[in-house]
Amino acid sequence: MSALLxxxxxxxxxxxxxxxxxxxxxSMLTADDGKQYLDGMASLWYCQVGHGRTEIIDAVTxxxxxxxxxxxxxxxxxxxxxxxxxLIVSKSPHPDGRVxxxxxxxxxxxxxxxxxxxxxxxxxxxDKQIIVRRTHGYHGTNVGGTSAQGIAPNRxxxxxxxxHVMEIPNGNIEEASKLFAEHGDRIAAVISExxxxxxxxHVPEDGYLEGLRxxxxxxxxxLIFDEVICGFGRTGSWxxxxxxxxxxxxxxxxxxxxxxxxxxxGVILSRRIADEISEPGFLLRTGYTYAGHPASCAAAVANIxxxxxxxxxxxxxxxxxxxxxxxxxxxxxxxxASYRGVAGVWAVEIGRDSAPVKAKMLEEGVIVRxxxxxxxxxxxxxxxxxEIGRFIETLEKAISVS
Ligand SMILES: Cc1ncc(COP(=O)(O)O)c(C=O)c1O
Numbered sequence: 001m002s003a004l005l006x007x008x009x010x011x012x013x014x015x016x017x018x019x020x021x022x023x024x025x026x027s028m029l030t031a032d033d034g035k036q037y038l039d040g041m042a043s044l045w046y047c048q049v050g051h052g053r054t055e056i057i058d059a060v061t062x063x064x065x066x067x068x069x070x071x072x073x074x075x076x077x078x079x080x081x082x083x084x085x086x087l088i089v090s091k092s093p094h095p096d097g098r099v100x101x102x103x104x105x106x107x108x109x110x111x112x113x114x115x116x117x118x119x120x121x122x123x124x125x126x127d128k129q130i131i132v133r134r135t136h137g138y139h140g141t142n143v144g145g146t147s148a149q150g151i152a153p154n155r156x157x158x159x160x161x162x163x164h165v166m167e168i169p170n171g172n173i174e175e176a177s178k179l180f181a182e183h184g185d186r187i188a189a190v191i192s193e194x195x196x197x198x199x200x201x202h203v204p205e206d207g208y209l210e211g212l213r214x215x216x217x218x219x220x221x222x223l224i225f226d227e228v229i230c231g232f233g234r235t236g237s238w239x240x241x242x243x244x245x246x247x248x249x250x251x252x253x254x255x256x257x258x259x260x261x262x263x264x265x266g267v268i269l270s271r272r273i274a275d276e277i278s279e280p281g282f283l284l285r286t287g288y289t290y291a292g293h294p295a296s297c298a299a300a301v302a303n304i305x306x307x308x309x310x311x312x313x314x315x316x317x318x319x320x321x322x323x324x325x326x327x328x329x330x331x332x333x334x335x336x337a338s339y340r341g342v343a344g345v346w347a348v349e350i351g352r353d354s355a356p357v358k359a360k361m362l363e364e365g366v367i368v369r370x371x372x373x374x375x376x377x378x379x380x381x382x383x384x385x386x387e388i389g390r391f392i393e394t395l396e397k398a399i400s401v402s
Contacts (some may be wrong), residue, residue, distance in 0.1 A: 024051030027383045029367070040361075040368045042380045045197055045229045045345070046255030050382040056302040063298035072101075072292035073295055074360055081292030085301040088257065089268060091238040091246045091304070098274040099290040101266040104267050105228035106140030106255035108265040109191070112250045113144040114286055115267060116189035116222045119276055125220065129164045130183060132190040136170055136199030139191060139226050151199055163174075164188075167291045170243035171201060173211035185221035189250075194240025197378075200371050203340055203349035209246040222249040222273070228265070234257030234382055236317040236343035243342065244355050256307075259380075262299035263290075284300045312381040316344035322385055323377065326392030335399045337373075344381055346373040350383065351401055360398035366391055 020032040022213065029037045038104055049056070063080060072081050085099040100115070102108050113131055116187060120128035130146050138154075138252075139145035143330040147162035155161060166183065168176045180187065190212050196202040216223040225248035230240030236255060237243040239252060246401035250273060254265030269277075277284060286375055290296070327348055328334040337351040350357060350373055358370030368391075369376035377391060 026050045026052065027380045027387050029050050029154055036361075036365055037268075038151050038237070038366045038379075038387055038390060038394075040366055040377050040379050042378055043260055043352045044255070045370050045378050046260040047081075048232055048256040048312060048381045049259045049303055049310075050380040053259070053261070053303075053306060056259070056299050057307060059298045059302035060262060060295050063294050063392040069295065071289065071291055073287060078292060078294050078297075080294040080297035080301065083332055084264075084297035085266075087304055088253070088266065088303060090267050091232075093239065093250065094251075094268050094289070095240045096360050098269050099266045100269065101264065101297075102288045103263040103290050103293070103296070104140070104265050105226075105252065106142040106145050106318075107227065107288055108252035108267050109139045109143035109148065109226060110142045111286065112224045112226075112267045113148060113189070113191070114252060115269065115273070116224060119222065120188045122276060122282075123220075123241075125188075127186050128188045128221070128223070130187045131165050132176075132179065133165060133166045134170060134183075134190075134192050134196070135167060136196045136202055137191065137193060137226070138196065139193075139200035140228070144150060170196075171205045171208065173208055173215075174214060180215045180219050180221075183222065184215075187221040188220075189221060189222040190216055191224040191226055193226045194230045194244050194246075195235060195342055197338045197345065200232075200374055201341050201345055201376055201378075201398045203342055204244060209244050213246050213248075216249075223383060224248055228254045229256075229378075233313040234344045234378070236313065236320065238313060242386055243291055257303065258296060258299040259303045261303060262293070262296035264293070264296035264300050307381070310382070315381050317381065319344050319381065319383060319388065320346075322388045323392070326388065327396075330392070330396055330399070333396075335396060341377075346377045347371070348377070348395070351373055356402040357395075357398045360402040364398065367393040368395075371375050385399050 005383050007334040018047045021029050022032050023030045027039050089097045133150050135150040137150040139149045147165045225241055227239050235243040249270050251268045258264045327339040337349040339348040354370035354375050361368055
C-alpha cells in the first residue's frame with residue numbers, strides 16, 4: 001500500500017486505481033498512460049488561467065531566486081505580499097479594505113469566523129457568538145469550516161464540533177428572519193457562498209443575499225461571503241459580491257487568486273471592520289506561518305495580470321452563454337431535466353444518479369463532477385469554444401448510453 005493518504009477518498013483504495021496526472025497545458029491534462037483529459041473542473045474549481053502558464057511559473061521562479069520565503073509576522077513585511085494585497089482589494093467591493101493572508105480556503109474561512117467573533121467581542125457584544133450557516137454551504141475542512149458547513153455527512157464522525165452554530169435552509173429568507181427574531185442578539189455572523197459550489201452549485205434566489213444583508217444590518221451581525229470558488233472571475237465579475245450586488249463585511253478568497261500555481265488565500269475586511277480592530281496597542285493574535293509567502297504572492301500578481309489582460313472575467317460570461325446553448329439543446333431533446341448556474345460554474349440536472357454518466361465521461365476523456373443527480377461543469381476560464389463543444393457532445397453521448 002502506498003504511503004499517500006488521499007483526501008476525500010477511501011483510504012483502502014489502492015494507489016494504482018488513481019489516475020496519475022503527469023502534465024497539463026491550457027484545459028488539457030495528460031496521464032502517465034498517455035491518455036488526455038479535458039479539465040472540466042479547473043482541477044478543484046481553481047485553475048482560472050489554465051495549466052502551464054509560463055508567465056506565472058517565471059514570476060514565481062524569479063521571486064524565489066530573490067527571496068524564497070520570509071515571515072510577515074511583526075516586524076517584517078515583503079514587497080510581493082504588499083503588492084498582492086493592494087491588487088486583491090482593488091478588484092473587490094472593498095478597494096479601501098485590508099487583507100489577512102493564509103494558504104488555503106479552510107484557513108481563510110476559520111480566520112473570517114474568528115475575525116467576526118473578535119469584532120463582536122471588541123464591541124462589547126460578548127454574547128454574540130453564533131455563526132449562522134446555510135444548508136448546502138461548503139466552507140472547508142478545518143474545525144471552524146467543518147462546523148459552519150451545511151453538508152451534514154462532512155460534519156459527522158469527528159466528535160463534537162464548534163458550539164454556537166445554527167443552520168438556515170436555502171431559498172427562504174423567512175426562515176432566516178425567524179432565526180434572527182429569536183436569536184439575533186446572539187448572532188455574530190452569517191456565512192454564505194454567493195453561489196454555493198461544492199454543495200451542488202446553487203445560485204441564490206432573487207433577493208436572498210440582499211435579505212441576509214438586511215437582517216445582519218438590523219441585528220448588528222456581520223455578513224461573511226465565502227468567495228473561495230466565486231472569486232476571481234468565476235461568476236462573471238471579479239467577485240460574486242459584485243455579480244449579485246451585495247456587499248459583505250468580510251470575504252474569503254483562495255483558489256482562483258493564483259489559479260492554484262501556489263497556495264494562497266485570505267480574508268478581505270471592509271474598511272469599517274479593519275478600523276474597528278486597528279486601535280493603537282491592540283495586537284491581532286492570530287496568523288499563519290506562510291502568510292504573505294512571497295512565491296505565492298508573486299503567483300497571485302502574475303495570475304491576476306493574466307485574468308485582466310486576457311479579459312477572463314468577461315470570458316466567464318461567454319462560457320456561460322456557450323454552455324447554455326448546449327444545455328438548451330439537450331433539454332429540448334429530453335436528455336436533460338434542467339440546469340442551473342452562472343458564467344463559469346454549472347450543474348446540469350440529469351434526473352437520475354449521475355455516477356454512471358460521470359464515469360462514462362471520464363472514459364471518454366472529459367473530467368466533470370457527479371453530485372447526486374447533477375453533473376458539475378466548472379472549466380478553466382480559458383476553455384475554448386471547441387472544448388465547450390466537446391464537453392456538450394460527451395455529455396450527450398454519456399447520458400444516451402449510460
Ligand atoms: C467555498 C469554499 N470555501 C472553502 C473551501 C476550502 O478550501 P481549501 O480546500 O483550500 O481549504 C472550499 C474548497 O472547495 C470552498 O469551495
